[in-house]
Amino acid sequence: MLAGRPDGPPRLEDFALEEGPIPEPGAGEVLMRTLWLSLDPYLRGRMGSSASHSSSTAPVPLGGVMEGGTVSQVVSSNDGGLASGDLVVSAAGWQEYAVAPAASLRRIDARGLPASTALGVLGMPGLTAYAGLHVIGRPAAGETVVVAAATGTVGSLVGQLARIAGARAVGIAGGQRKSAWLRECAIFDAVVDHRSPDFVERLADATPDGIDVYFENVGGHVWQAVWPRLNRHARVPVCGIASAYNASVADVSGDVAGLMSGLVTRSITLQGFVFRDHEQLRPQFEADVGRWVNEGRIAYHEDVVEGLANAPAAFLGMLAGEHVGKRLVRVAHEATARPRRASRGSRSQPPSGHHSGSSRGRPA
Amino acid sequence: MLAGRPDGPPRLEDFALEEGPIPEPGAGEVLMRTLWLSLDPYLRGRMGSSASHSSSTAPVPLGGVMEGGTVSQVVSSNDGGLASGDLVVSAAGWQEYAVAPAASLRRIDARGLPASTALGVLGMPGLTAYAGLHVIGRPAAGETVVVAAATGTVGSLVGQLARIAGARAVGIAGGQRKSAWLRECAIFDAVVDHRSPDFVERLADATPDGIDVYFENVGGHVWQAVWPRLNRHARVPVCGIASAYNASVADVSGDVAGLMSGLVTRSITLQGFVFRDHEQLRPQFEADVGRWVNEGRIAYHEDVVEGLANAPAAFLGMLAGEHVGKRLVRVAHEATARPRRASRGSRSQPPSGHHSGSSRGRPA
Structure with missing residues (x-):
């Protein structure tokens, strides 16, 4: 209770x-x-x-x-x-x-997978990743997709779906253990540790062509580092700001005027959403992701x-x-x-x- | 010089x-x-x-x-x-x-209108209004569209195009003279004076069903008043933040974390753009707006x-x-x-x- x-x-x-x-x-x-x-x-x-x-x-x-x-x-x-x-x-x-x-x-309908996946990769987080990436992010082949909290269910699926779409997937995670899982199991193209003292420089190294899609789910200093690297016509699906859930963590700040000006000069789209907005995608989502997990293309x-x-x-x-x-x-x-x-x-x-x-x- | x-x-x-x-x-x-x-x-x-x-x-x-x-x-x-x-x-x-x-x-090709319109209603500001409203705002019949700087070329065209699309157009302007023009000539459904001491209440009165599309071009206290009234799935084309052009005017503020959270809980889209993004619409824009001006539907x-x-x-x-x-x-x-x-x-x-x-x- x-x-x-x-x-x-x-x-x-x-x-x-x-x-x-x-x-x-x-x-x-x-x-x-x-x-x-x-x-x-x-x-x-x-x-x-x-x-x-x-x-x-x-x-x-x-x-x-x-x-x-x-x-x-x-x-x-x-x-x-x-x-x-x-x-x-x-x-x-x-x-x-x-x-x-x-x-x-x-x-x-767990499609041969454990029933628990209905809460994860085949459930709400999975549909969040699938809809946010395909409806809002729409990565083209060769574009760069960055996702924070990349070892979470949403984040790891976003990166893997981006790779299936032919894009370059860059994950941001905190700590050695998480970074290793991303590199070795989920097979992102690059992984950047946001706890690293040279995080900003490493993110720049990992995104030499800038960022076309940023899947925003953490806010804070990660957002601050990503923002200047967003390319013209970048798309930013926003599905939750984890650091804002604890209001005592005052690391999410910035001025709205600067944000708005940046949206205009770079024609950037920020689109908030929740999975319920995209319920009509569920059959296709379950079919695609169920198949890709069974084929070993998604961990x-x-x-x-x-x-x-x-x-x-x-x-x-x-x-x-x-x-x-x-x-x-x-x-x-x-x-x-x-x-x-x-x-x-x-x-x-x-x-x-x-x-x-x-x-x-x-x-x- | x-x-x-x-x-x-x-x-x-x-x-x-x-x-x-x-x-x-x-x-x-x-x-x-x-x-x-x-x-x-x-x-x-x-x-x-x-x-x-x-x-x-x-x-x-x-x-x-x-x-x-x-x-x-x-x-x-x-x-x-x-x-x-x-x-x-x-x-x-x-x-x-x-x-x-x-x-x-x-x-x-001024379509029978004075050549100067190629800098206004048939030019860059016109295409900005047309593309922002039709590509990003996409108002449905009966929805509420709010535009600030409503007596400007962009703003007045946005409101009139919204009415042609069957939406309710609410203009925000500063001062009696501008409000009168909007009511009597451009024929908005409602006009709110942002210099009024009870601006926030008047905006609420003018938007009883909330706001579905806000054409953002001023920022500042107007944005602060509009933000809480944005409906679920609201679309916000952002084409310029006039108050930010003078950096000494510090009236545009707010925290990005609160903005991001609001985007998620209300599934709101903020999309920056410039008219050049939509050059392919120019022939249709010139044909539509030229015809509507000639027909007297657009002032x-x-x-x-x-x-x-x-x-x-x-x-x-x-x-x-x-x-x-x-x-x-x-x-x-x-x-x-x-x-x-x-x-x-x-x-x-x-x-x-x-x-x-x-x-x-x-x-x-």
Whole structure:
């Protein structure tokens, strides 16, 4: 449950674990067990307080269940469209069991990949990357695409999709471990460490022809370094400003007048979006990305924390950038063994503990 | 000539009048006499110094001829494509005679309108309005389009094109005289005076359904008032930030992080552009706008100052916002009487003095 509204970075005491009876589904509803809980930066905004500007809707009430996307398994159903054992994507939040109208749920088609990918490379972050790059970024062959938070699910997919489109992919990440994964597994053309003291110079070296598409999802000093390198007619899909989620981090600044003047003199487009704007692309997105993962052309990485009780610490760690790839909490194992085709995209699943797996190697 | 680099608003002493021999055209060149000189805000950027950020190229050298678009008449030609007496659009600058390669000139097709319109409603400002509204703004019928500097050539055309597209046009202007022209001649749906002490409330009253397209060309407190009223999926063509041309005017501010967050939560697009990006639209633009002016569906206004010696004062006044419509300097009268069809768009041309005329009434 949400127990406090942080005035900056969230703390463990902002969360509380409570027990209660398992709810009963009403007419047209299903009872689900949560298998996988997705941890995402936008959840900071849902906690309210100083960062409330980053969320357009009311925050989670104090004492309410924290929100979050889940992969859940139907336990019992009062709706003809879903049956016990079915796997669905839900917004069940940070809890082991939840009831929801069947009409609000989407049955998973994981295309031979683990069900957890419906929260990552085949889910909301995947569609964010796919739509932002193809609808807004539109890289031409030979153009340079730069993405920050490049080891995140969105960022790593943006870079790999850019390469499939024939563009040059440059990833920005923080630290040796993340940079190594990008170079060796996701195979970006160049990787720049934003913690490096000569970050600005290294970014210039990595983008000798300037930047045509910058996938903006972090803000701060990364944005400041990218901005002067944007080419004429550059496109900047803006899908979230991670550093702004913690309002106490005052590293995002700059003057709007200078920004506006730059937009005009270089004919630059800044376009904010959320994946919901592009729901109509989902079938094509699932087909393309599912195929490319199965063909080994796209690597993804899951960073799994075991047990709902560990969700708060895992969330705080994610906001601090300690993860590589998609951070998930495994709340429960799937109840019934379903036939699952072995594939290149499968992830090893050790039985317990904090671990991580990747479809194509693991970080050093 | 440019005589000084202003450190804020330009002054009269930043300009000097000099005399010299009329140049001789070389092979493939023509000698032209300047008839009309266009005064535009971007010229402030071409003067250099503190506002140099608003121009992407090197400023005019000290002692050099000030730049500026002109309608010129060919005096003698060493090129088969142009003959003495032809009217062309040129970048001849602030001088009575100039030589240029014939290939750099565009012969005017004024479609029955006065040749001076090639610098205004049928020229660069017109194409800026047309392309920005139709390529970036794309207003649907019933949507609300807001434009600032609405009595300028760009702004007044944006509003009128929006109405032709079935949208609601709201103009922002400064002062009673300009507002009256918008209401009575250009026929906007609503006009808001940004100098009014309750400007923010009046803008809200004038945009009860929010703002779908904001044509950004002024920045400052107007932008601050518009920003919170932008609807989801709003489009913001950005074609120039007039208040930023004078760097000493520090009224454009705001934090980039808040801007970026707003772009995401409301899926807003900010797109900088210049008319050159949309040169391929020129034939359609000339056909549409020429027809609509002739049909009386589009009003335009010219604010004419007589004589090159008065150009510096006219330019300073324009930066201060004293004009309505397109500010032009008449440098010389057309040498040979050409057949000109009388049309609704014709402008009365008194022989001398500072005057103004309009195709549809004149300001109170």
